[in-house]
Amino acid sequence: MKVDAARRVSGFCTLLMAASLLGGCATSGNSRDPLESLNRATFAFNETVDKAALKPVAQGYEAVVPAKARDGVSNFFGNIADVFIGVNNLLQGKVRDAVDDVGRVLVNSTVGVLGVMDVASDWGMEKHDEDFGQTFGRWGVGSGAYLVVPLFGPRDVRDTAGLVLDSVTDPVGYIDNIPTRNTLLVTRVISDRAALLPAEKVIEEAALDKYSYIRDGYLQRRRSLIHDGAPPRDDVDSAAESEKKQASAAAKDGNLYAANTAVK
Amino acid sequence: MIMTKPTFSSIRSGFLATAILLFTLLSSNVVMADDAAPDVLVKNVTNEVLEIVRKDKDIQSGNTKKAIELVEAKVLPNFDFGRMTTLAVGRDWKSTNATQQKTLTDEFHTLLVRTYSNALTAYKSQTIDFKPLKMAAGDTDVTVRTEVKQAGAKPISIDYSLEKADGTWKVYDVVVGGVSLVTSYRDQFKQEISVGGIDGLIKSLQAKNQASAATVKK
Numbered sequence: 001m002k003v004d005a006a007r008r009v010s011g012f013c014t015l016l017m018a019a020s021l022l023g024g025c026a027t028s029g030n031s032r033d034p035l036e037s038l039n040r041a042t043f044a045f046n047e048t049v050d051k052a053a054l055k056p057v058a059q060g061y062e063a064v065v066p067a068k069a070r071d072g073v074s075n076f077f078g079n080i081a082d083v084f085i086g087v088n089n090l091l092q093g094k095v096r097d098a099v100d101d102v103g104r105v106l107v108n109s110t111v112g113v114l115g116v117m118d119v120a121s122d123w124g125m126e127k128h129d130e131d132f133g134q135t136f137g138r139w140g141v142g143s144g145a146y147l148v149v150p151l152f153g154p155r156d157v158r159d160t161a162g163l164v165l166d167s168v169t170d171p172v173g174y175i176d177n178i179p180t181r182n183t184l185l186v187t188r189v190i191s192d193r194a195a196l197l198p199a200e201k202v203i204e205e206a207a208l209d210k211y212s213y214i215r216d217g218y219l220q221r222r223r224s225l226i227h228d229g230a231p232p233r234d235d236v237d238s239a240a241e242s243e244k245k246q247a248s249a250a251a252k253d254g255n256l257y258a259a260n261t262a263v264k
Numbered sequence: 265m266i267m268t269k270p271t272f273s274s275i276r277s278g279f280l281a282t283a284i285l286l287f288t289l290l291s292s293n294v295v296m297a298d299d300a301a302p303d304v305l306v307k308n309v310t311n312e313v314l315e316i317v318r319k320d321k322d323i324q325s326g327n328t329k330k331a332i333e334l335v336e337a338k339v340l341p342n343f344d345f346g347r348m349t350t351l352a353v354g355r356d357w358k359s360t361n362a363t364q365q366k367t368l369t370d371e372f373h374t375l376l377v378r379t380y381s382n383a384l385t386a387y388k389s390q391t392i393d394f395k396p397l398k399m400a401a402g403d404t405d406v407t408v409r410t411e412v413k414q415a416g417a418k419p420i421s422i423d424y425s426l427e428k429a430d431g432t433w434k435v436y437d438v439v440v441g442g443v444s445l446v447t448s449y450r451d452q453f454k455q456e457i458s459v460g461g462i463d464g465l466i467k468s469l470q471a472k473n474q475a476s477a478a479t480v481k482k
Contacts, residue, residue: 030451075416118416129418198386201326205476206379208452208468216451217443224442229421231442 079115088130133162137226331381
């Protein structure tokens, strides 16, 4: 089992190295995405795999399995995830949150029948969202370039390293009965994918360029998560400020429409 | 997807929703007239809209057209699309003429309304928490923070940026879980402009809106 994990880690490292080497010759408009051409290729590959295999299965799952049962499956895996959310909260020094997470696991594993029911949420114990990528960010590790990982999708270099640790420490991966383990791994992927179906329509109709839209959304979302919803004001905000000044400058130039939009 | 014929109860709830919509439309003019605080404004609009969605089975089952009508009537009057478009286009706004600015604003408006409406059809039974507003007297630019609570998942923050002009507060950005509805478009717009100029961006926006309008009618 250890050898297996080590092999997975070294595989990811090779991928990262290859990605950074290729990055040297790729051209790009976005400073946070120096590997854009490689990323776009991986993104297209992921989309093809999703369209051909994963999405139809997820749609079938949604059509056949009743909502209540799907919630049960999702809660079951959520309960396993809570263990690691707790570990990461502890690593980030958020002891109160970690205690909450342990409480959630205890309540849901017992009263919630092995995690199938999320009783803890009903009792007001809030679920958190943490992973090793966020822990690294909390520790001050830089995010690095944006990276689309084959089959896993959007990440940055820091989150890819986090993903390696997430999967190496994933308790489902350590179940010795291989059929059980594989069934659980596959079910989790399908359940996670099905949960994304409603969001997909929104993205499809909102995006001019799906690749850029997802990239920018991902980078903003991760930044917010690492700062627990209160990121410091950055260039995006200051850009908004400069737009404002620009608009009023345009007003002085006699550009009436810009003046209207600025004053409104 | 299970297809169901319209039943008496769905017709009744549709009628009820229309009645509520009409009522809120009539009463909203009264509310809008006085100088409501930004957090009160966000709270009122959110509650009114969700009240309607909760009772409307059509919207819940993904009827985007109906959701758009609701958004157009209730949400839009409180949004400053001119400001939103200026922010999304960014630096290149300076090099646009008045006609281009109007077309850009109209097309971006259509795009955002559909995005917002699609998101509304995904509403299930989540509850919204309104955070206390931090605002000094005389502030004209504030953020109203809310949180969507859902069982079995981490709550998602929805923050509204509002600006006061002519005595009225208007929303110029919505930030969902740290992702800004407006600045998420900045890179895509820059990309389109670098390829085909401002007119290229206008063309892709129009193409996008037409393609989506075709699917909405179905």
